[in-house]
Amino acid sequence: MINIQKFTFNPIQVNAFVLWDETLEAVLIDPACYFREEQQKLKDFITLNSLSPIRLLNTHGHFDHVMGNAFVEKTWGLIGEIHELDCALAGRADIQAKNFGIEMKAPVNFHYFHDGACIHFGKSSLKVIHVPGHSPGGVAFHSESDKVLFAGDIIFYHSIGRTDLPMGNYESLVDGIREKLFVLDENTKIYSGHGPETTIGNEKFYNPFLK
Numbered sequence: 001m002i003n004i005q006k007f008t009f010n011p012i013q014v015n016a017f018v019l020w021d022e023t024l025e026a027v028l029i030d031p032a033c034y035f036r037e038e039q040q041k042l043k044d045f046i047t048l049n050s051l052s053p054i055r056l057l058n059t060h061g062h063f064d065h066v067m068g069n070a071f072v073e074k075t076w077g078l079i080g081e082i083h084e085l086d087c088a089l090a091g092r093a094d095i096q097a098k099n100f101g102i103e104m105k106a107p108v109n110f111h112y113f114h115d116g117a118c119i120h121f122g123k124s125s126l127k128v129i130h131v132p133g134h135s136p137g138g139v140a141f142h143s144e145s146d147k148v149l150f151a152g153d154i155i156f157y158h159s160i161g162r163t164d165l166p167m168g169n170y171e172s173l174v175d176g177i178r179e180k181l182f183v184l185d186e187n188t189k190i191y192s193g194h195g196p197e198t199t200i201g202n203e204k205f206y207n208p209f210l211k
Contacts, residue, residue, distance in 0.1 A: 002124050002146045005045060006191065010034035011102060012064035015193055016042070017150060020051050023122030027055040028078070029141065029150050030193060031068040034104070039071050054121055058082040059152025059193060060138040061090030062165075063097040069107040081119075083130060084112040086137030089167070115139075126150075129180050133173020134161030140181065147188045149200070155181065155190060157198040160209045177210060 005018040009032045016033065020026035026046065033039045046053060056078040058066055069080045082090060093106040113119070115130035119141065126141040134153045138161070141150040153161035155177055163170040186201030203210060 002143055002148065004148070004191070007031075007033075007038070007042065007045075009038045009042075010064055010067050011100070013194060014064050014067070015191065015195075016068065017191060018042075018045065018051070018053075019121070019124070019126075020049075021122040021124045024049075024051050025122035026051040026053045027057055027119065027121045027126070028053055028068075028072060029057045030059055030065045030152065031056065031072050032065055033068040033071055034102075039068070039075075042068070042071075043075060053078060055119060056080045057119065057126075057141060058086075058090070059140065059150065059154075060135040061086035061088075061093065062135060062153070063093035063100075063102070063104065063106075065152065065193060066090050066093050066107050067097075067104055070105055073107075073109065079109045079111050080107055081111045081113055083114070083128075083137030083139050085132070086135050087112070089135055089137070113139075131173065131176035131180055133163055133169045133171075133176055134165075136167050142184065142188075144185075147185055148191065149181070149184065149188050150191045151181070151193070153193040155198075155203060155207070156192045156194060157196050158203070158207050159195075160207070161193075174210065182210075 014032040
């Protein structure tokens with residue numbers, strides 16, 4: 001069984017996640033801690049729970065989601081993992097951030113995963129689901145056994161990710177959600193990159209963008 005701890009970090013209010021199971025091996029999803037107190041909060045949680053972070057996963061390459069990569073790499077020696085189509089986007093994170101009046105260093109080091117890849121930690125695993133549209137390499141991470149989906153900025157509670165940003169595509173995003181996410185169990189809980197949790201069933205029936 002996967003344990004989940006959610007934090008909300010940085011000026012853009014990104015939902016960051018720590019996942020672990022009984023082995024205490026952990027993965028970090030979009031650990032976007034920007035302020036020192038946020039970084040300390042993440043570090044303290046991992047230390048107090050005796051967790052061993054082994055993977056750093058990014059749902060996509062927008063600056064607010066990769067803000068904590070440098071801290072995580074420095075603290076635990078983990079290289080960020082991202083879909084290859086978002087590598088260039090993440091490499092320009094510092095330029096994106098300046099548009100919001102935020103100073104940061106863009107991540108330099110990445111490993112890549114592909115659609116359908118399996119991310120293993122402890123006795124648990126997550127499947128990578130590629131859904132472009134908010135960004136070219138946007139992905140969700142799905143645990144079928146635990147019925148949870150970490151969707152980044154692909155889908156939100158009764159909303160979807162922005163597609164008016166550079167390289168966004170509304171049709172690709174909506175089609176991808178319908179074809180790749182709405183085929184999942186309707187009881188699957190969605191943890192989005194911003195805002196509250198929802199479920200596949202809730203979004204199927206009530207999301208105005210996906211009617």
